[in-house]
Amino acid sequence: MNSLVKADIRKLGIAAVLFAAIYGMLETEIIGAFWELNLVLIMINIILATSLNMINGYTGQFSIGHAGFFAIGAYMGAIMTVKLGYDMPVALIVGTISAGIVGFLVGLPTLRLNGDYLAIATLGLGEIIRICILNIEYVGGASGLMGIPRLTTFPMAFWIMVAILFFIKNFKNSAYGRACLAIRENEIAADTMGIDTTRYKVMAFTLGASFAGTAGVLFSHYFFIAHPASFTFMRSFDILTMVVLGGLGSMTGSVTGAIVLTFISAALSDFPEWRMLIYSVAMIVLMLYRPQGLFGDKELSLQMIRSLKMGGKKNDD
């Protein structure tokens, strides 16, 4: 058994312990329904942020249409359960795959653009998806798809999140992931080295889009409704904010960003007037003092903490 697999098993063990701890607190009602809801919301946001990080962070393609894929997952999943009467696993698979297909079809032409142009194209895409949904009577149009059963549970959200995090972590360390990183660092150099840049860009984009679809299915089956107002470009920006806050290119950063922002929003719910203000001030301060995000493109790991203790030796892992 090689050391990588061992490390993975250890991480899985940590996840299991964490799960047991939280689940225990939920069962004994130390954590009430409100924080349970926000825990599930944190899981969903972690999936969204880490999947966007695959596109924006690893591959360096500036996409801001993530809410669109999120919406496709939410609606496709809801159609499966509400309209066609399938179970949650079917909804999850269909939601994931359909968002992936749209991501692939859209990625092929748009990823030939770069920088600002790609950002505008993806922003437009997100809006197109939302406006399409708005005009499809089958899914309720502007009033949204109502009457979705609450099929998402905390264990389901947690383990799907863990599976996706493992996938993304291993993707980064694979040959595919290295190719993506190469594209981010210098596309022309990567191309010269024989990397099929379009292929890898589309691959990262498709994978990111399908995970957003998974998050969408979990989302609509937790909040009883899929409504176009939940998938505006503000949602895309929210996800992007989480990624940038944590640090573009850092998966643990995206996770932290998602946790911190969701938590702040929930904790400040008693002061609705102050919520947006504090949120904005936090962003400005962060961008002033740490423009690369909390973690930059570094990953938080046990090793890093250990090396900090040993006297701040620089560690790139």
Added chain:
Amino acid sequence: MKSWKKVVGAVCMTTLVAASFTGCGKSGSKSGGGNTIKVGALFELTGNVANYGTSTLNGFKMAIDEVNAKGGVNGKKIELVQADNKSEPSESGNAATKLVTQDKVVAVVGPATSGSVAAAEPILTANKKPLIAPCATAPAITLNKDGKVKPYVFRACFIDPYQGKIMAEFASKDLKLKKVAILNDSSSDYSKGLAEVFEKTFKENGGEIVAKEAFLSKDVDFKAALTKLKAANPDALYIPGYYEEVSKIIKQAREVGLNVPLLGSDGWDSPKLVEIAGKENTNKCYFTSAYTAQDKDAGVQKFIKSYKDKYSKDPDVFALQGYNAGLVLFHAMEEAKSTDGTKVAEALAKTKDLQVANGKFSYDEKHNPITTALILELKDGVQTLVKKING
């Protein structure tokens, strides 16, 4: 220099985290007081429909102050717990969960928009607490998929089809119109629902719909659609929608030479409409509403006066509906002699001929109110009451 930056950054982050923890602690430590009844207000306080939410909340707050001044409900004062849903349905579910499970409210008033109500309602129903949506007009929110009424969901405004019907009746019987064209907002269910019922009723009364065009909310140029409609040569134009777009439509309709009467819905009810469209352009404009400041009814005038005293501005229809929702809820609590959710919901369903700000208020079997509706005309920008339809 670098370490200085680090220190400032660290201090900011610590403050932020500390702030969020105090928020957490505060919401956790709240427990049900003995001498007050906690009532939740779940509204769109931020986000793109925040103006509706805050108006409705103001009206509701006024109802609470009045009932508290009279000694409260069943000898207990009403305590308001506010929550914001950021104008987004899923946040509505989040806020409803907080109100019910953390703040332990006995009932919730709000949210303002139908989508948000649909997201909050399952949580209230699961916890057996009544919800009154003051101005959510979609028919589906009080009904289950099988057509059965949801026992804990009520509203305080008339539903969309009712408005469309009244305007169609008015157009064919009072204005004696034969050919009407429709211009509706295809991104709004409210607008589409009204257009549908208007068309149906108007045709039943022997009228003809000569043309139909649609726009999207946030559009600014409507001349292409208006020119097309003008070519159909209608006697009038029905434009159900919100004032942001409608005000521009009115202005541009007059500019392209469409000088026929324009008919609309309660989304028109805003001083901004006249401001943007221009006084002279709003002549021959009629719309349905639940309320106007021109109504000489004593109850309405009293409501306007107290609202002005409290907030030093004119109330709108949302404020009135928020106020009415409060009155209806407190009345039901008194009738039920309890704050138990199931009993209050039962009492709510039995509400009959209750005196609210703008007339009598009863619930039908689908938890929709039977209450006063008005047809208003704009004359040089001033609302004039043309017709009053009592339930």
